[in-house]
Amino acid sequence: MSEKKPYLRIATEEAFCPAELFDVYRKILADGTLDDPGFMSQWGYFLNSNSERSVFVRDALCSLGEDRISNMDKAGIDQAILALTSPGVQCMERSQAVEFAEMANDYLVNGIKAYPDRYFGLTAIAPQDPDHAAKEIERGHKLGLKGVIVNSHTLNEYMDDEKFDPIFAAAERLNTPIYMHPGTPSKDMVRPMMSRGLDGSIYGFSVETAVHLLRIVVSGVLDRFPKLKFVAGHCGEAIPFWLYRLDHMHAAMIKAKRYATVQPLERKLSDYIRDNFWITTSGMPWPPAIEFCQRVLGMDRVLYAMDYPYQYVLEEVGFTEQVDISPEDMKKLFQTNAENVFNLV
Amino acid sequence: MSEKKPYLRIATEEAFCPAELFDVYRKILADGTLDDPGFMSQWGYFLNSNSERSVFVRDALCSLGEDRISNMDKAGIDQAILALTSPGVQCMERSQAVEFAEMANDYLVNGIKAYPDRYFGLTAIAPQDPDHAAKEIERGHKLGLKGVIVNSHTLNEYMDDEKFDPIFAAAERLNTPIYMHPGTPSKDMVRPMMSRGLDGSIYGFSVETAVHLLRIVVSGVLDRFPKLKFVAGHCGEAIPFWLYRLDHMHAAMIKAKRYATVQPLERKLSDYIRDNFWITTSGMPWPPAIEFCQRVLGMDRVLYAMDYPYQYVLEEVGFTEQVDISPEDMKKLFQTNAENVFNLV
Numbered sequence: 001m002s003e004k005k006p007y008l009r010i011a012t013e014e015a016f017c018p019a020e021l022f023d024v025y026r027k028i029l030a031d032g033t034l035d036d037p038g039f040m041s042q043w044g045y046f047l048n049s050n051s052e053r054s055v056f057v058r059d060a061l062c063s064l065g066e067d068r069i070s071n072m073d074k075a076g077i078d079q080a081i082l083a084l085t086s087p088g089v090q091c092m093e094r095s096q097a098v099e100f101a102e103m104a105n106d107y108l109v110n111g112i113k114a115y116p117d118r119y120f121g122l123t124a125i126a127p128q129d130p131d132h133a134a135k136e137i138e139r140g141h142k143l144g145l146k147g148v149i150v151n152s153h154t155l156n157e158y159m160d161d162e163k164f165d166p167i168f169a170a171a172e173r174l175n176t177p178i179y180m181h182p183g184t185p186s187k188d189m190v191r192p193m194m195s196r197g198l199d200g201s202i203y204g205f206s207v208e209t210a211v212h213l214l215r216i217v218v219s220g221v222l223d224r225f226p227k228l229k230f231v232a233g234h235c236g237e238a239i240p241f242w243l244y245r246l247d248h249m250h251a252a253m254i255k256a257k258r259y260a261t262v263q264p265l266e267r268k269l270s271d272y273i274r275d276n277f278w279i280t281t282s283g284m285p286w287p288p289a290i291e292f293c294q295r296v297l298g299m300d301r302v303l304y305a306m307d308y309p310y311q312y313v314l315e316e317v318g319f320t321e322q323v324d325i326s327p328e329d330m331k332k333l334f335q336t337n338a339e340n341v342f343n344l345v
Numbered sequence: 346m347s348e349k350k351p352y353l354r355i356a357t358e359e360a361f362c363p364a365e366l367f368d369v370y371r372k373i374l375a376d377g378t379l380d381d382p383g384f385m386s387q388w389g390y391f392l393n394s395n396s397e398r399s400v401f402v403r404d405a406l407c408s409l410g411e412d413r414i415s416n417m418d419k420a421g422i423d424q425a426i427l428a429l430t431s432p433g434v435q436c437m438e439r440s441q442a443v444e445f446a447e448m449a450n451d452y453l454v455n456g457i458k459a460y461p462d463r464y465f466g467l468t469a470i471a472p473q474d475p476d477h478a479a480k481e482i483e484r485g486h487k488l489g490l491k492g493v494i495v496n497s498h499t500l501n502e503y504m505d506d507e508k509f510d511p512i513f514a515a516a517e518r519l520n521t522p523i524y525m526h527p528g529t530p531s532k533d534m535v536r537p538m539m540s541r542g543l544d545g546s547i548y549g550f551s552v553e554t555a556v557h558l559l560r561i562v563v564s565g566v567l568d569r570f571p572k573l574k575f576v577a578g579h580c581g582e583a584i585p586f587w588l589y590r591l592d593h594m595h596a597a598m599i600k601a602k603r604y605a606t607v608q609p610l611e612r613k614l615s616d617y618i619r620d621n622f623w624i625t626t627s628g629m630p631w632p633p634a635i636e637f638c639q640r641v642l643g644m645d646r647v648l649y650a651m652d653y654p655y656q657y658v659l660e661e662v663g664f665t666e667q668v669d670i671s672p673e674d675m676k677k678l679f680q681t682n683a684e685n686v687f688n689l690v
Contacts, residue, residue, distance in 0.1 A: 284590060
């Protein structure tokens with residue numbers, strides 16, 4: 001366990017699920033009709049493999065009790081922001097997704113009640129039904145949940161479609177952030193990655209999530225909802241690396257009027273990233289990347305995350321604490337940035 | 346023009362084509378049977394748009410004469426390494442591709458003869474015919490060309506297939522680098538990007554190229570050809586950003602035996618990137634990203650490039666020269682790293 005520090009360590013991208021989620025996923029896998037090869041590969045692996053990693057992930061996801069608290073203690077994590085594991089209900093048909101999201105949120109709220117000084121949570125939604133999702137965001141907010149979890153595409157659809165606007169309207173109105181968590185790449189993007197094992201957390205997750213977020217930005221969602229707050233994990237899925245090129249090439253596309261689907265925006269792409277996005281260090285306990293993100297987005301925009309139980313490595317908190325920043329900025333990274341964006345205090 | 350400096354400015358990812366390439370592309374566009382939506386969109390735009398950018402690109406690609414030299418002078422570029430523009434012959438059927446590659450290489454060698462102190466060149470190949478491509482690498486090398494240009498996928502195929510090994514064998518034997526240049530994403534990856542204009546240089550190019558390079562590394566090409574040298578543009582297509590995560594997740598995949606197509610390798614993924622890759626700053630005249638890459642790959646691994654004529658902005662040399670490095674390292678960035686990896690002197 002890392003030594004006690006003059007700040008809370010709040011881990012902001014931590015996964016859980018009710019065990020019933022596995023039953024639903026097993027039925028989807030057995031049924032074989034879901035048109036989502038990434039899901040079939042990922043959950044076929046996690047539910048059927050006897051590897052040490054998948055056994056641990058299965059067990060750990062289903063615990064909100066002493067096992068999880070003990071593992072947080074061992075790693076030096078004071079508080080965790082919990083979210084329904086990816087892809088949550090987003091691979092289910094509409095009515096099942098709506099029902100499961102409500103159940104999972106109630107389950108999470110109950111779990112938090114047992115450890116109110118250790119856990120926070122995000123509201124799971126079914127984007128399959130945007131109006132219900134908007135209501136569920138409101139219900140979750142009233143129950144004390146601190147943001148919204150979206151696990152990228154929903155049945156291969158992206159949220160730049162205006163039909164999803166009720167979701168953004170609700171999140172903006174309540175000043176509650178949307179955590180855009182990875183899922184496996186959608187069906188029209190996954191195959192060249194999957195055939196060499198690149199579809200998951202090693203690389204494909206970042207492509208899927210960055211494409212989704214960039215589609216949202218390019219389509220003008222943030223002109224319609226200028227106060228909306230997005231959180232992206234894995235050091236922002238490398239979007240910070242591309243800020244210069246995004247601006248340059250977006251301006252060139254607009255000037256050339258190349259795409260009917262790419263129209264002028266009120267701000268530069270990098271302005272939306274800097275103004276409306278916060279990023280977390282989930283899965284990236286690597287000072288060079290963290291310091292790069294702090295440099296280009298600012299110290300107030302980078303939050304610590306572990307990605308439990310997918311990346312539970314005790315040493316990683318210590319790796320992250322090797323970033324070369326002041327004690328004040330270290331407190332921002334581990335505590336106050338999370339408190340601010342998720343309105344924890 | 347930037348002021349004269351105590352080093353040569355060598356631009357290492359500069360594009361050209363014989364005008365006949367446009368005739369072939371126009372026929373492909375009119376024919377409509379090429380199963381490559383990214384190509385159809387990109388070259389439909391560049392060949393048919395009257396935007397200032399596409400008119401300039403069309404004219405500038407076809408000049409190896411005084412126009413190009415004058416534009417290099419204006420930007421302060423001393424020497425350019427020229428390569429057949431993307432996707433070169435890789436969208437053509439085999440026999441036409443083989444013939445066009447030979448013609449383009451002869452055309453380039455002739456162009457270099459007119460300005461031997463300003464130009465170097467790379468050998469274009471037709472991966473459609475790996476044995477011919479290997480011979481063409483040898484012929485280009487004898488003619489004084491300094492490396493090989495590959496514009497990512499060839500008719501939607503990636504070079505991790507062992508049938509392409511003759512190409513890698515030839516490049517390794519001659520100690521001549523392969524520049525893996527972007528193309529638009531292959532047909533099974535492009536659609537979610539294209540529908541919001543993200544398929545090209547703004548983002549999709551990096552996904553296509555990184556997927557291709559990671560497939561090559563994961564498949565063990567660099568265990569079979571351990572001295573092979575790859576060059577990747579656009580600050581390494583963000584691969585340097587992912588070094589930690591690539592290692593962590595690759596090790597996890599190997600341990601869990603998740604994919605039959607992902608077998609143990611002799612080195613860590615990041616070792617291959619650090620040992621066998623050089624990256625260039627094409628399109629990324631942005632000190633934060635350049636300095637990040639120098640930090641994680643080392644000062645000897647990052648080379649200057651402009652990406653003429655696609656990104657001809659006079660101020661960009663000056664932007665790049667704002668990197669916070671010593672004069673010795675600045676000379677590496679602009680001159681000696683290029684001289685070393687391409688064997689220019």
